[in-house]
Amino acid sequence: MEVFGFEKRIKNYSSYQKILLVGEGDFSFAVCLARAFGFAFNMVATSLDSRESLMVNYSKAMSNVKELESMGCIVLHEVDVHSMSRHPFLISVRFDRIIYNFPHAGYLHGSERNKLQIWFHQHLVRGFFENAREMLTGVGEIHVTHKTTFPFSEWKIVELAYMAGLYLVHEEQFLIWDYPGYENKRGAGMCDQTFPIGRSSTFKFARMLLLYRSTTSGFHLGATSSGPGPGWDTCPPMQLVLGYEVYYYSTFCMSRNLLIFLTFELITSLFAKQ
Structure with a gap:
């Protein structure tokens, strides 16, 4: 990405990296990165919602999408993290960073403490890891930001990653003020509302390599x-x-x-x- 001049960084992310963002709500995190870089030619931002759903569910989504597109970002809608590695546009692209902030399967069984509810969350994250692993460059990382207090700690993020052939590079505290303009969103019927982040971490994972020795x-x-x-x-x-x-x-x-x-x-x- 040297064609765009000197490297620009915001926290863990660089203008020299090819970045994929998944599960975006109103795309405010993607906009935060793009503004820090001064462009977004190195970014692909996706959401599970259709473009029409974004217009209904998020008050700032369309203005954020238009800003991203004007800065060179590729914005894709209706991208499922369980099948994204086979998406027609993404199937042949490899990324240095794949970002999923606060994954959530929706409120399927009431309380977050419900074991079946936790299982659905784990199923979501497991499928994401399996797909994202196939989309990394040789030095790529997968970043998942997640609450670390109970019952969210019961998701066992690190164990899920390990089962998908990933290992934990680093865990660091997530501070929302490190990302100006980012507004975390609930989704699941309360889309445009924020939620208390509390104690959260960004978990950074890299792909394991299989070696053989006689x-x-x-x-x-x-x-x-x-x-x-x-x-x-x-x-x-x-x-x-x-x-x-x-x-x-x-x-x-x-x-x-x-x-x-x-x-x-x-x-x-x-x-x-x-």
């Missing part, structure tokens, strides 16, 4: 700790499978030379067994 003792399945560690070969074996050690490891924890070496070792081991 061994004389058989195949082992291993997984790193959640984040960069001292070395992939220190991971404890978890399960015997076939004939290679399989390790999940962060893209950031491994040099290019190590990847080339491991790939070469795998290929030579396969030929040796034939």
Whole structure:
């Protein structure tokens, strides 16, 4: 993105990054980023609502959408986070940052403490992670901002990410005044109302990388700790499978030379067994 001059940043986000925003309410968060960058050619902003629904449900949505489009942002409507990786426009695009602020499945079973209600929230987030993982660049991150107090802590965001092949890079407190102009919205029948954020965090996830290494003792399945560690070969074996050690490891924890070496070792081991 150097064509647009010097890098501009707002908190975790840079004008040099290709950014996808999903589940936008009135698109005020996307507008906040665009104003900080001075343009939005590097952004794609999406919502589950149709354009017509936005006009009815959010008082500022259409003015925000028009501002985004005038700054170069691609705005897409009726984008489901459970199928977005197959969306005709998004299917071949990869992003440095994918942002989902305060995901919510709607009020399907009353209280947020209801276990079935929590399950629906988890189902929403799990499907999002599975799709978003396929849409990252090699150094991309998925950012989910979420309340951390009970019962929202019962969603188990980090565990859901791990099951989708992601690991937690960092968790930091979310402060709404870091993003001027952003107005969080309720949705679900009370769309244009804000809600108390309370104690919330932005969880940053990166994609795990599957590595193989031949061994004389058989195949082992291993997984790193959640984040960069001292070395992939220190991971404890978890399960015997076939004939290679399989390790999940962060893209950031491994040099290019190590990847080339491991790939070469795998290929030579396969030929040796034939």
